[in-house]
Amino acid sequence: MDLEAVRTFVAVADAGQFQEAAADLSITQQAVSKRIAALEKDLDVRLFTRTARGARLTIDGQAFLPHARELLRVAARADASVRPGRRALRVDVVNRRIVTAGLLQDFYRMHPGIELDVVTLDADVDGAVAAVEAGTIDATFHAVPPQQHLPDAISTARVIDEPHEALVGPRHPLANARAITPGQLAGHRVWMPGLDARGEVAVYYDELATAFGITIDVVGPVFGNEALLAEIADSSDLATLVGEGSRYLWPDSYDLRRIPIRDPAPVYPMSLIWRDDNPHPALAALRDFLGSGRRDSPDTDVWTPTWERAAPR
Template identity: 55%
Template sequence: MDTEAVRSFVRAADLGQLRHAADELGVTQQAVSKRIAALERELGVRLFTRTARGVELTLDGRAFLPHARGIVADVDRAVAAVRPRSRALRIDVLGLRSAQAVALHDYWRSHPETDLDVVTLRVDDPHVAAAAVQTGDVDASFRTVTDPATLPRDVRMIHAFDSPLELLVGPRHPLASARTLTPPQLRGLRIRVPGIVPRSEWAEFYDQLAAAFDLHVDAAGPNFGDEVLLDALADSADLATLVGARDRYIWPAGHDLRRIPIVDPTLAYPLSLLVRRTNPHPGLRAVVDHFARLAPLPEPVWLPSWAPAPRRGAGDTGRSVVRAVAYPVG
Protein backbone atom coordinates (compact mmCIF):
# COMPACT_ATOMS: atom_id res chain seq x y z
CA MET A 1 0.00 0.00 0.00
CA ASP A 2 1.30 3.44 -0.98
CA THR A 3 1.71 5.30 2.31
CA GLU A 4 1.75 8.68 0.53
CA ALA A 5 -1.64 7.84 -0.94
CA VAL A 6 -2.89 7.06 2.56
CA ARG A 7 -1.44 10.38 3.80
CA SER A 8 -3.19 12.22 0.94
CA PHE A 9 -6.47 10.53 1.87
CA VAL A 10 -6.11 11.56 5.54
CA ARG A 11 -5.36 15.20 4.72
CA ALA A 12 -8.18 15.39 2.20
CA ALA A 13 -10.56 13.93 4.78
CA ASP A 14 -9.40 16.45 7.40
CA LEU A 15 -9.51 19.49 5.10
CA GLY A 16 -12.51 18.54 2.94
CA GLN A 17 -10.87 19.69 -0.30
CA LEU A 18 -8.29 18.06 -2.53
CA ARG A 19 -6.78 21.44 -3.37
CA HIS A 20 -6.10 22.28 0.27
CA ALA A 21 -4.62 18.81 0.86
CA ALA A 22 -2.38 19.27 -2.18
CA ASP A 23 -1.17 22.68 -0.95
CA GLU A 24 -0.30 21.26 2.45
CA LEU A 25 1.49 18.23 0.99
CA GLY A 26 3.39 20.31 -1.57
CA VAL A 27 2.03 18.51 -4.63
CA THR A 28 -0.54 19.26 -7.32
CA GLN A 29 -4.26 18.66 -6.87
CA GLN A 30 -4.08 16.21 -9.77
CA ALA A 31 -1.40 14.20 -7.90
CA VAL A 32 -3.61 13.97 -4.81
CA SER A 33 -6.58 12.92 -6.93
CA LYS A 34 -4.56 10.18 -8.66
CA ARG A 35 -3.19 8.89 -5.35
CA ILE A 36 -6.64 8.61 -3.82
CA ALA A 37 -8.04 6.99 -6.97
CA ALA A 38 -5.25 4.38 -6.88
CA LEU A 39 -5.95 3.74 -3.20
CA GLU A 40 -9.65 3.26 -3.93
CA ARG A 41 -8.82 0.74 -6.67
CA GLU A 42 -6.53 -1.17 -4.32
CA LEU A 43 -9.18 -1.27 -1.59
CA GLY A 44 -12.06 -1.91 -3.98
CA VAL A 45 -14.25 0.79 -2.41
CA ARG A 46 -15.03 4.47 -2.83
CA LEU A 47 -13.59 6.63 -0.07
CA PHE A 48 -15.02 10.03 -1.09
CA THR A 49 -18.01 11.50 -2.84
CA ARG A 50 -17.68 14.80 -4.67
CA THR A 51 -19.78 17.76 -3.47
CA ALA A 52 -20.02 21.40 -4.41
CA ARG A 53 -17.88 22.24 -1.40
CA GLY A 54 -15.21 19.62 -2.01
CA VAL A 55 -15.21 15.98 -0.91
CA GLU A 56 -17.03 14.04 1.79
CA LEU A 57 -16.22 10.63 3.24
CA THR A 58 -18.32 7.66 2.25
CA LEU A 59 -19.25 5.07 4.87
CA ASP A 60 -16.24 3.02 3.76
CA GLY A 61 -14.09 6.16 3.97
CA ARG A 62 -15.23 6.77 7.54
CA ALA A 63 -14.43 3.16 8.45
CA PHE A 64 -10.98 3.39 6.87
CA LEU A 65 -10.01 6.83 8.28
CA PRO A 66 -8.93 5.83 11.85
CA HIS A 67 -6.82 3.00 10.47
CA ALA A 68 -5.31 5.34 7.88
CA ARG A 69 -4.40 7.80 10.65
CA GLY A 70 -2.61 4.96 12.43
CA ILE A 71 -0.68 4.05 9.28
CA VAL A 72 0.49 7.65 8.80
CA ALA A 73 1.47 7.98 12.47
CA ASP A 74 3.42 4.72 12.35
CA VAL A 75 5.29 5.84 9.24
CA ASP A 76 6.13 9.20 10.80
CA ARG A 77 7.43 7.51 13.96
CA ALA A 78 9.47 5.07 11.90
CA VAL A 79 11.08 7.90 9.91
CA ALA A 80 11.76 9.92 13.07
CA ALA A 81 13.43 6.89 14.64
CA VAL A 82 16.17 6.86 12.01
CA ARG A 83 16.46 10.50 10.93
CA PRO A 84 19.50 11.98 12.74
CA ARG A 85 18.07 15.44 13.32
CA SER A 86 14.75 14.19 14.70
CA ARG A 87 15.40 10.78 16.25
CA ALA A 88 16.74 10.11 19.72
CA LEU A 89 20.39 10.91 20.43
CA ARG A 90 22.10 7.57 19.73
CA ILE A 91 25.36 6.90 21.60
CA ASP A 92 27.44 3.73 21.39
CA VAL A 93 28.98 2.36 24.59
CA LEU A 94 31.26 -0.63 25.11
CA GLY A 95 28.82 -2.26 27.54
CA LEU A 96 25.71 -1.37 29.50
CA ARG A 97 27.58 -1.81 32.80
CA SER A 98 30.56 0.26 31.68
CA ALA A 99 31.57 3.63 33.11
CA GLN A 100 30.32 5.21 29.90
CA ALA A 101 26.81 3.81 30.32
CA VAL A 102 26.78 4.69 34.02
CA ALA A 103 27.78 8.30 33.27
CA LEU A 104 25.10 8.52 30.57
CA HIS A 105 22.52 7.15 32.99
CA ASP A 106 23.51 9.79 35.55
CA TYR A 107 23.02 12.45 32.88
CA TRP A 108 19.63 11.07 31.89
CA ARG A 109 18.42 10.90 35.51
CA SER A 110 19.09 14.63 35.85
CA HIS A 111 17.65 15.35 32.37
CA PRO A 112 14.79 12.81 31.99
CA GLU A 113 13.30 14.83 29.16
CA THR A 114 16.26 13.86 26.95
CA ASP A 115 15.39 11.45 24.15
CA LEU A 116 18.39 9.13 24.49
CA ASP A 117 19.16 5.82 22.81
CA VAL A 118 22.11 3.93 24.32
CA VAL A 119 23.38 1.17 22.02
CA THR A 120 26.27 -1.29 21.88
CA LEU A 121 27.84 -1.84 18.46
CA ARG A 122 29.75 -4.90 19.69
CA VAL A 123 32.83 -4.19 17.60
CA ASP A 124 36.42 -4.20 18.86
CA ASP A 125 38.01 -2.09 16.13
CA PRO A 126 37.41 1.62 16.89
CA HIS A 127 37.71 2.40 13.18
CA VAL A 128 34.51 0.41 12.61
CA ALA A 129 32.81 2.56 15.24
CA ALA A 130 34.19 5.68 13.53
CA ALA A 131 32.63 4.50 10.26
CA ALA A 132 29.27 4.12 12.04
CA VAL A 133 29.57 7.71 13.24
CA GLN A 134 30.54 8.85 9.75
CA THR A 135 27.46 7.25 8.16
CA GLY A 136 25.12 8.48 10.89
CA ASP A 137 24.26 5.04 12.26
CA VAL A 138 25.22 6.46 15.66
CA ASP A 139 25.67 10.08 16.70
CA ALA A 140 28.65 9.40 18.96
CA SER A 141 30.75 6.44 20.02
CA PHE A 142 32.76 5.97 23.20
CA ARG A 143 35.86 4.79 21.35
CA THR A 144 39.43 5.99 21.06
CA VAL A 145 41.52 5.86 17.90
CA THR A 146 45.03 6.10 19.32
CA ASP A 147 46.30 7.56 16.04
CA PRO A 148 43.81 10.36 15.21
CA ALA A 149 45.41 10.74 11.76
CA THR A 150 43.62 7.51 10.76
CA LEU A 151 40.15 8.89 11.51
CA PRO A 152 37.79 9.72 8.61
CA ARG A 153 38.08 13.38 7.68
CA ASP A 154 34.57 14.21 8.86
CA VAL A 155 34.92 12.47 12.26
CA ARG A 156 36.74 13.96 15.21
CA MET A 157 37.62 12.68 18.67
CA ILE A 158 36.93 14.70 21.81
CA HIS A 159 37.80 13.97 25.42
CA ALA A 160 34.80 12.88 27.51
CA PHE A 161 36.17 11.99 30.94
CA ASP A 162 38.82 9.86 32.63
CA SER A 163 37.80 6.67 34.41
CA PRO A 164 39.94 5.83 37.49
CA LEU A 165 40.93 2.22 38.05
CA GLU A 166 40.38 0.14 41.17
CA LEU A 167 41.81 -3.20 42.23
CA LEU A 168 39.09 -5.82 42.75
CA VAL A 169 39.96 -8.74 45.03
CA GLY A 170 38.31 -11.41 47.16
CA PRO A 171 38.14 -11.36 50.97
CA ARG A 172 41.15 -13.69 51.39
CA HIS A 173 43.49 -11.62 49.23
CA PRO A 174 46.48 -10.12 51.15
CA LEU A 175 45.41 -6.60 50.09
CA ALA A 176 41.70 -7.05 50.86
CA SER A 177 41.79 -4.79 53.92
CA ALA A 178 43.62 -1.90 52.23
CA ARG A 179 41.80 1.43 52.05
CA THR A 180 43.85 2.60 49.04
CA LEU A 181 46.79 1.25 47.06
CA THR A 182 49.64 2.82 45.13
CA PRO A 183 50.85 1.40 41.80
CA PRO A 184 54.09 -0.01 43.29
CA GLN A 185 51.96 -2.17 45.61
CA LEU A 186 50.50 -3.88 42.54
CA ARG A 187 53.87 -5.26 41.42
CA GLY A 188 54.07 -9.02 41.59
CA LEU A 189 50.30 -9.44 41.86
CA ARG A 190 48.42 -11.94 39.74
CA ILE A 191 46.17 -9.54 37.84
CA ARG A 192 43.68 -11.17 35.48
CA VAL A 193 41.94 -9.00 32.86
CA PRO A 194 40.14 -11.24 30.35
CA GLY A 195 38.81 -9.93 27.07
CA ILE A 196 41.78 -7.81 26.00
CA VAL A 197 41.54 -7.89 22.22
CA PRO A 198 44.88 -7.57 20.35
CA ARG A 199 45.37 -4.17 18.70
CA SER A 200 42.35 -2.70 20.49
CA GLU A 201 42.61 0.59 22.36
CA TRP A 202 42.38 -1.21 25.72
CA ALA A 203 45.16 -3.61 24.70
CA GLU A 204 47.41 -0.61 24.09
CA PHE A 205 46.31 0.89 27.41
CA TYR A 206 47.21 -2.21 29.42
CA ASP A 207 50.51 -2.60 27.54
CA GLN A 208 51.53 0.92 28.54
CA LEU A 209 50.22 0.49 32.09
CA ALA A 210 52.14 -2.76 32.62
CA ALA A 211 55.33 -1.25 31.19
CA ALA A 212 55.05 1.93 33.27
CA PHE A 213 54.61 0.17 36.63
CA ASP A 214 56.22 -3.22 36.00
CA LEU A 215 52.91 -5.07 36.35
CA HIS A 216 51.87 -8.49 35.12
CA VAL A 217 48.45 -8.32 33.45
CA ASP A 218 47.20 -11.74 32.36
CA ALA A 219 44.74 -11.76 29.45
CA ALA A 220 45.44 -15.30 28.22
CA GLY A 221 42.67 -17.80 27.62
CA PRO A 222 38.98 -17.43 26.75
CA ASN A 223 36.76 -14.79 28.28
CA PHE A 224 33.80 -16.49 29.98
CA GLY A 225 32.27 -13.23 31.20
CA ASP A 226 32.21 -11.12 34.32
CA GLU A 227 30.28 -13.61 36.44
CA VAL A 228 32.93 -16.32 36.02
CA LEU A 229 35.71 -13.85 36.84
CA LEU A 230 33.89 -12.64 39.96
CA ASP A 231 33.39 -16.23 41.12
CA ALA A 232 37.12 -16.87 40.65
CA LEU A 233 38.05 -13.76 42.65
CA ALA A 234 35.81 -14.80 45.52
CA ASP A 235 37.42 -18.26 45.67
CA SER A 236 41.04 -17.13 45.31
CA ALA A 237 43.58 -15.88 47.83
CA ASP A 238 45.86 -14.29 45.21
CA LEU A 239 43.85 -13.42 42.11
CA ALA A 240 43.00 -9.76 41.38
CA THR A 241 41.61 -7.72 38.50
CA LEU A 242 41.39 -4.07 37.51
CA VAL A 243 38.02 -2.39 37.07
CA GLY A 244 36.82 1.12 36.41
CA ALA A 245 35.58 2.99 39.47
CA ARG A 246 32.32 3.81 37.68
CA ASP A 247 31.89 0.35 36.13
CA ARG A 248 28.87 -1.47 37.54
CA TYR A 249 29.54 -5.00 38.81
CA ILE A 250 27.04 -7.14 40.69
CA TRP A 251 27.99 -10.23 42.69
CA PRO A 252 26.38 -12.42 45.36
CA ALA A 253 26.66 -11.05 48.90
CA GLY A 254 28.66 -14.10 49.94
CA HIS A 255 31.48 -13.18 47.56
CA ASP A 256 32.42 -10.17 49.75
CA LEU A 257 34.62 -8.70 47.03
CA ARG A 258 36.58 -5.52 47.74
CA ARG A 259 37.09 -2.55 45.39
CA ILE A 260 40.24 -0.66 46.34
CA PRO A 261 41.08 2.76 44.80
CA ILE A 262 44.56 3.22 43.34
CA VAL A 263 46.22 6.56 44.09
CA ASP A 264 49.50 8.48 43.88
CA PRO A 265 49.17 8.43 40.95
CA THR A 266 45.54 7.67 40.14
CA LEU A 267 45.52 5.26 37.22
CA ALA A 268 42.97 6.48 34.71
CA TYR A 269 41.54 5.18 31.46
CA PRO A 270 40.81 8.12 29.13
CA LEU A 271 37.37 7.92 27.54
CA SER A 272 36.81 9.75 24.28
CA LEU A 273 33.83 10.33 22.04
CA LEU A 274 33.94 9.98 18.27
CA VAL A 275 31.54 12.53 16.74
CA ARG A 276 30.85 14.04 13.34
CA ARG A 277 32.56 17.35 12.58
CA THR A 278 29.50 18.77 10.84
CA ASN A 279 25.79 18.62 11.68
CA PRO A 280 26.12 16.83 15.03
CA HIS A 281 22.94 15.77 16.78
CA PRO A 282 21.48 18.81 18.62
CA GLY A 283 21.31 16.87 21.89
CA LEU A 284 25.00 15.98 21.97
CA ARG A 285 26.37 19.26 23.32
CA ALA A 286 24.52 19.02 26.64
CA VAL A 287 25.87 15.50 27.23
CA VAL A 288 29.47 16.54 26.50
CA ASP A 289 29.11 19.55 28.80
CA HIS A 290 27.81 17.24 31.55
CA PHE A 291 30.95 15.12 31.30
CA ALA A 292 33.12 18.24 31.54
CA ARG A 293 31.52 19.02 34.91
CA LEU A 294 32.33 15.65 36.49
CA ALA A 295 34.43 15.82 39.65
CA PRO A 296 38.18 15.83 38.95
CA LEU A 297 40.28 12.79 39.85
CA PRO A 298 42.70 12.78 42.79
CA GLU A 299 46.06 14.10 41.56
CA PRO A 300 48.49 13.16 40.22
CA VAL A 301 46.81 11.20 37.42
CA TRP A 302 48.55 8.66 35.18
CA LEU A 303 47.31 8.49 31.59
CA PRO A 304 48.58 6.61 28.55
CA SER A 305 50.61 8.54 26.02
CA TRP A 306 47.76 8.74 23.49
CA ALA A 307 45.22 10.25 25.90
CA PRO A 308 43.61 13.37 24.36
CA ALA A 309 43.89 16.66 26.19
CA PRO A 310 41.02 17.05 28.66
CA ARG A 311 38.41 19.76 28.13
CA ARG A 312 38.79 22.53 30.69
CA GLY A 313 35.86 24.08 32.45
CA ALA A 314 35.56 27.54 33.95
CA GLY A 315 38.21 28.18 36.55
CA ASP A 316 40.16 25.03 35.69
CA THR A 317 43.85 25.88 35.88
CA GLY A 318 45.06 22.46 34.80
CA ARG A 319 46.04 19.34 36.68
CA SER A 320 49.02 17.18 37.38
CA VAL A 321 49.14 14.53 34.66
CA VAL A 322 51.72 11.77 34.47
CA ARG A 323 51.97 10.41 30.94
CA ALA A 324 53.01 6.84 30.17
CA VAL A 325 56.57 6.53 31.42
CA ALA A 326 58.33 3.70 33.21
CA TYR A 327 58.51 3.96 36.99
CA PRO A 328 61.55 2.69 38.91
CA VAL A 329 61.13 -0.86 40.15
CA GLY A 330 62.95 -0.38 43.43
Protein backbone atom coordinates in the same frame (compact mmCIF):
# COMPACT_ATOMS: atom_id res chain seq x y z
CA MET B 1 9.01 -5.98 -2.04
CA ASP B 2 6.01 -3.79 -1.26
CA LEU B 3 6.59 -2.47 2.26
CA GLU B 4 2.91 -1.61 2.70
CA ALA B 5 2.04 -5.22 1.95
CA VAL B 6 4.67 -6.32 4.48
CA ARG B 7 3.24 -3.88 7.04
CA THR B 8 -0.24 -5.29 6.39
CA PHE B 9 1.02 -8.86 6.79
CA VAL B 10 2.51 -7.99 10.22
CA ALA B 11 -0.72 -6.25 11.25
CA VAL B 12 -2.80 -9.32 10.37
CA ALA B 13 -0.31 -11.61 12.14
CA ASP B 14 -0.54 -9.49 15.28
CA ALA B 15 -4.31 -9.03 15.18
CA GLY B 16 -5.21 -12.55 14.07
CA GLN B 17 -8.01 -11.14 11.92
CA PHE B 18 -8.19 -9.33 8.58
CA GLN B 19 -10.98 -7.08 9.82
CA GLU B 20 -9.14 -5.97 12.96
CA ALA B 21 -5.94 -5.38 10.98
CA ALA B 22 -7.91 -3.23 8.53
CA ALA B 23 -9.19 -1.11 11.41
CA ASP B 24 -5.68 -0.77 12.83
CA LEU B 25 -4.35 0.36 9.45
CA SER B 26 -7.37 2.58 8.67
CA ILE B 27 -8.03 0.80 5.37
CA THR B 28 -10.78 -1.52 4.16
CA GLN B 29 -10.79 -5.24 4.73
CA GLN B 30 -10.79 -5.67 0.96
CA ALA B 31 -7.58 -3.65 0.73
CA VAL B 32 -6.01 -5.90 3.38
CA SER B 33 -6.99 -9.01 1.42
CA LYS B 34 -5.58 -7.59 -1.82
CA ARG B 35 -2.26 -6.68 -0.19
CA ILE B 36 -1.89 -10.11 1.39
CA ALA B 37 -2.79 -11.83 -1.87
CA ALA B 38 -0.21 -9.74 -3.76
CA LEU B 39 2.47 -10.54 -1.17
CA GLU B 40 1.67 -14.25 -1.31
CA LYS B 41 1.91 -14.14 -5.10
CA ASP B 42 5.24 -12.32 -4.89
CA LEU B 43 6.63 -14.87 -2.44
CA ASP B 44 4.89 -17.82 -4.09
CA VAL B 45 3.67 -19.17 -0.74
CA ARG B 46 0.55 -19.05 1.42
CA LEU B 47 1.06 -16.91 4.50
CA PHE B 48 -2.29 -17.39 6.25
CA THR B 49 -4.92 -20.06 6.65
CA ARG B 50 -8.42 -18.70 7.13
CA THR B 51 -10.31 -20.18 10.08
CA ALA B 52 -13.63 -19.52 11.78
CA ARG B 53 -11.77 -17.46 14.37
CA GLY B 54 -9.77 -15.41 11.89
CA ALA B 55 -6.41 -15.90 10.20
CA ARG B 56 -3.69 -18.30 11.34
CA LEU B 57 -0.11 -18.14 10.11
CA THR B 58 1.05 -21.03 7.98
CA ILE B 59 4.51 -22.53 8.50
CA ASP B 60 5.79 -20.23 5.74
CA GLY B 61 4.05 -17.29 7.38
CA GLN B 62 5.72 -18.08 10.71
CA ALA B 63 9.10 -18.26 8.99
CA PHE B 64 8.54 -14.94 7.20
CA LEU B 65 7.24 -12.98 10.20
CA PRO B 66 10.55 -12.13 11.96
CA HIS B 67 12.06 -11.06 8.64
CA ALA B 68 9.00 -8.93 7.90
CA ARG B 69 9.39 -7.19 11.25
CA GLU B 70 13.06 -6.55 10.50
CA LEU B 71 12.17 -5.11 7.07
CA LEU B 72 9.87 -2.61 8.76
CA ARG B 73 12.53 -1.75 11.37
CA VAL B 74 15.09 -1.16 8.62
CA ALA B 75 12.63 1.02 6.74
CA ALA B 76 11.96 3.02 9.89
CA ARG B 77 15.67 3.49 10.51
CA ALA B 78 16.18 4.57 6.90
CA ASP B 79 13.44 7.16 7.28
CA ALA B 80 14.78 8.31 10.63
CA SER B 81 18.31 8.68 9.24
CA VAL B 82 17.21 11.85 7.45
CA ARG B 83 14.97 13.06 10.28
CA PRO B 84 17.45 13.45 13.17
CA GLY B 85 15.09 15.55 15.26
CA ARG B 86 12.44 12.82 15.22
CA ARG B 87 14.47 9.81 16.24
CA ALA B 88 16.35 8.57 19.25
CA LEU B 89 19.91 9.74 19.81
CA ARG B 90 22.00 6.62 19.25
CA VAL B 91 25.06 6.47 21.50
CA ASP B 92 27.65 3.71 21.81
CA VAL B 93 28.68 3.33 25.46
CA VAL B 94 31.16 0.49 24.65
CA ASN B 95 30.06 -1.56 27.67
CA ARG B 96 26.93 -1.19 29.81
CA ARG B 97 28.87 -1.78 33.05
CA ILE B 98 31.44 1.00 32.68
CA VAL B 99 31.41 4.69 33.49
CA THR B 100 30.12 5.78 30.07
CA ALA B 101 26.81 3.97 30.62
CA GLY B 102 26.47 5.62 34.02
CA LEU B 103 27.12 9.06 32.56
CA LEU B 104 24.55 8.54 29.84
CA GLN B 105 22.03 7.44 32.46
CA ASP B 106 22.76 10.62 34.44
CA PHE B 107 22.17 12.62 31.26
CA TYR B 108 18.83 10.90 30.74
CA ARG B 109 17.77 11.64 34.33
CA MET B 110 18.39 15.33 33.64
CA HIS B 111 16.66 15.17 30.24
CA PRO B 112 13.93 12.50 30.51
CA GLY B 113 12.18 13.85 27.42
CA ILE B 114 15.10 12.93 25.19
CA GLU B 115 14.79 9.53 23.55
CA LEU B 116 18.00 7.50 23.69
CA ASP B 117 19.12 4.37 21.87
CA VAL B 118 21.99 2.96 23.95
CA VAL B 119 24.18 0.48 22.06
CA THR B 120 27.44 -1.39 22.59
CA LEU B 121 29.50 -1.78 19.44
CA ASP B 122 32.10 -4.52 19.22
CA ALA B 123 34.71 -2.14 17.82
CA ASP B 124 37.96 -0.40 18.64
CA VAL B 125 38.38 3.33 18.08
CA ASP B 126 38.85 2.87 14.32
CA GLY B 127 35.61 0.93 14.00
CA ALA B 128 33.75 3.34 16.26
CA VAL B 129 34.94 6.38 14.28
CA ALA B 130 33.86 4.65 11.05
CA ALA B 131 30.40 4.00 12.56
CA VAL B 132 30.05 7.66 13.54
CA GLU B 133 31.21 8.81 10.11
CA ALA B 134 28.74 6.44 8.39
CA GLY B 135 25.88 7.65 10.58
CA THR B 136 25.29 4.25 12.16
CA ILE B 137 25.59 5.93 15.55
CA ASP B 138 25.50 9.57 16.61
CA ALA B 139 28.31 9.40 19.15
CA THR B 140 30.67 7.02 20.93
CA PHE B 141 33.15 7.02 23.82
CA HIS B 142 36.75 5.94 23.22
CA ALA B 143 40.31 6.84 24.03
CA VAL B 144 41.67 8.80 21.07
CA PRO B 145 45.48 8.73 20.73
CA PRO B 146 46.92 11.84 19.04
CA GLN B 147 48.16 9.75 16.12
CA GLN B 148 44.63 8.48 15.50
CA HIS B 149 43.43 9.31 11.99
CA LEU B 150 40.17 11.23 12.14
CA PRO B 151 38.13 12.12 9.04
CA ASP B 152 37.53 15.84 8.51
CA ALA B 153 33.89 15.59 9.61
CA ILE B 154 34.75 13.97 12.97
CA SER B 155 35.30 15.88 16.21
CA THR B 156 36.33 14.68 19.65
CA ALA B 157 36.36 16.10 23.17
CA ARG B 158 37.98 14.46 26.18
CA VAL B 159 35.25 14.01 28.78
CA ILE B 160 36.46 11.35 31.23
CA ASP B 161 39.68 10.57 33.10
CA GLU B 162 38.77 7.41 34.97
CA PRO B 163 40.98 6.04 37.77
CA HIS B 164 41.47 2.33 38.25
CA GLU B 165 40.67 0.13 41.21
CA ALA B 166 41.87 -3.37 42.03
CA LEU B 167 39.11 -5.90 42.66
CA VAL B 168 40.10 -8.80 44.95
CA GLY B 169 38.53 -11.45 47.12
CA PRO B 170 38.62 -11.50 50.94
CA ARG B 171 41.57 -13.95 51.08
CA HIS B 172 43.80 -11.95 48.75
CA PRO B 173 46.97 -10.50 50.37
CA LEU B 174 45.85 -6.97 49.43
CA ALA B 175 42.25 -7.42 50.61
CA ASN B 176 42.56 -5.20 53.70
CA ALA B 177 44.49 -2.36 52.07
CA ARG B 178 42.68 1.01 51.96
CA ALA B 179 44.67 1.95 48.85
CA ILE B 180 47.59 0.51 46.92
CA THR B 181 50.20 1.71 44.47
CA PRO B 182 50.46 0.19 40.98
CA GLY B 183 53.76 -1.36 41.99
CA GLN B 184 52.06 -3.36 44.73
CA LEU B 185 50.25 -5.32 42.03
CA ALA B 186 53.58 -6.60 40.70
CA GLY B 187 53.90 -10.28 41.55
CA HIS B 188 50.15 -10.74 41.81
CA ARG B 189 48.11 -12.32 39.05
CA VAL B 190 45.89 -9.68 37.45
CA TRP B 191 43.33 -11.70 35.52
CA MET B 192 41.44 -10.02 32.67
CA PRO B 193 40.24 -12.82 30.37
CA GLY B 194 38.94 -11.58 27.06
CA LEU B 195 40.77 -8.25 27.27
CA ASP B 196 40.58 -6.69 23.83
CA ALA B 197 43.83 -7.30 21.98
CA ARG B 198 43.03 -4.57 19.45
CA GLY B 199 43.57 -0.86 19.28
CA GLU B 200 43.83 1.67 22.05
CA VAL B 201 42.69 -0.67 24.84
CA ALA B 202 45.51 -3.13 24.17
CA VAL B 203 48.07 -0.31 23.91
CA TYR B 204 46.94 1.18 27.22
CA TYR B 205 47.15 -2.05 29.22
CA ASP B 206 50.44 -3.07 27.59
CA GLU B 207 51.96 0.25 28.68
CA LEU B 208 50.46 -0.02 32.16
CA ALA B 209 51.86 -3.53 32.64
CA THR B 210 55.30 -2.53 31.38
CA ALA B 211 55.48 0.67 33.44
CA PHE B 212 54.82 -1.07 36.78
CA GLY B 213 55.95 -4.65 36.20
CA ILE B 214 52.39 -5.95 36.34
CA THR B 215 51.49 -9.30 34.80
CA ILE B 216 48.08 -9.14 33.12
CA ASP B 217 46.76 -12.60 32.32
CA VAL B 218 44.27 -12.60 29.43
CA VAL B 219 44.27 -16.37 28.93
CA GLY B 220 41.17 -18.46 29.45
CA PRO B 221 37.68 -18.78 28.06
CA VAL B 222 35.32 -15.88 28.76
CA PHE B 223 32.33 -17.09 30.75
CA GLY B 224 31.09 -13.59 31.58
CA ASN B 225 31.51 -11.09 34.39
CA GLU B 226 29.51 -13.13 36.89
CA ALA B 227 31.84 -16.12 36.46
CA LEU B 228 34.89 -13.84 36.75
CA LEU B 229 33.62 -12.33 40.01
CA ALA B 230 32.91 -15.78 41.44
CA GLU B 231 36.45 -16.94 40.62
CA ILE B 232 38.02 -13.87 42.23
CA ALA B 233 35.86 -14.22 45.35
CA ASP B 234 37.04 -17.80 45.81
CA SER B 235 40.71 -17.13 45.10
CA SER B 236 43.60 -16.06 47.31
CA ASP B 237 45.77 -14.84 44.44
CA LEU B 238 43.52 -13.50 41.64
CA ALA B 239 42.84 -9.80 41.13
CA THR B 240 41.39 -7.79 38.28
CA LEU B 241 41.25 -4.13 37.32
CA VAL B 242 38.02 -2.14 37.12
CA GLY B 243 37.23 1.50 36.50
CA GLU B 244 36.21 3.62 39.46
CA GLY B 245 32.88 4.40 37.78
CA SER B 246 32.11 0.85 36.65
CA ARG B 247 29.09 -0.96 38.05
CA TYR B 248 29.30 -4.59 39.14
CA LEU B 249 26.95 -6.48 41.45
CA TRP B 250 27.74 -9.63 43.41
CA PRO B 251 26.28 -11.57 46.37
CA ASP B 252 27.25 -10.32 49.85
CA SER B 253 28.85 -13.68 50.52
CA TYR B 254 31.57 -12.91 47.95
CA ASP B 255 32.92 -10.07 50.16
CA LEU B 256 34.83 -8.60 47.21
CA ARG B 257 36.98 -5.52 47.84
CA ARG B 258 37.43 -2.55 45.48
CA ILE B 259 40.76 -0.97 46.32
CA PRO B 260 41.75 2.46 44.90
CA ILE B 261 45.11 2.60 43.14
CA ARG B 262 47.13 5.72 43.99
CA ASP B 263 50.59 7.31 43.77
CA PRO B 264 50.30 7.33 40.85
CA ALA B 265 46.68 6.70 39.96
CA PRO B 266 46.43 5.09 36.52
CA VAL B 267 43.67 6.83 34.57
CA TYR B 268 42.08 5.84 31.30
CA PRO B 269 41.24 8.92 29.18
CA MET B 270 38.03 8.75 27.16
CA SER B 271 36.62 11.16 24.62
CA LEU B 272 33.24 11.71 23.06
CA ILE B 273 33.35 11.28 19.28
CA TRP B 274 30.73 12.77 16.94
CA ARG B 275 30.18 14.23 13.48
CA ASP B 276 30.36 18.01 13.19
CA ASP B 277 27.46 18.11 10.76
CA ASN B 278 25.10 15.96 12.85
CA PRO B 279 22.07 18.20 13.46
CA HIS B 280 20.40 16.07 16.14
CA PRO B 281 19.39 18.53 18.89
CA ALA B 282 19.99 15.97 21.64
CA LEU B 283 23.63 15.62 20.59
CA ALA B 284 24.29 19.25 21.47
CA ALA B 285 22.58 18.71 24.83
CA LEU B 286 24.75 15.65 25.51
CA ARG B 287 27.94 17.54 24.67
CA ASP B 288 26.95 20.38 26.99
CA PHE B 289 26.18 17.92 29.79
CA LEU B 290 29.49 16.10 29.45
CA GLY B 291 31.43 19.35 29.21
CA SER B 292 29.85 20.82 32.31
CA GLY B 293 30.31 17.72 34.46
CA ARG B 294 33.57 16.34 33.14
CA ARG B 295 35.18 13.68 35.33
CA ASP B 296 38.74 14.95 35.66
CA SER B 297 41.77 13.11 36.95
CA PRO B 298 41.80 12.71 40.73
CA ASP B 299 43.58 15.37 42.77
CA THR B 300 46.70 13.26 43.12
CA ASP B 301 49.66 12.01 41.13
CA VAL B 302 48.37 10.28 37.99
CA TRP B 303 49.71 7.97 35.33
CA THR B 304 48.52 8.13 31.74
CA PRO B 305 49.78 6.30 28.64
CA THR B 306 52.67 7.87 26.75
CA TRP B 307 50.46 8.80 23.82
CA GLU B 308 48.28 10.83 26.18
CA ARG B 309 51.22 12.53 27.89
CA ALA B 310 52.50 13.53 24.45
CA ALA B 311 49.16 15.00 23.41
CA PRO B 312 48.88 18.80 23.30
CA ARG B 313 46.80 20.33 26.10
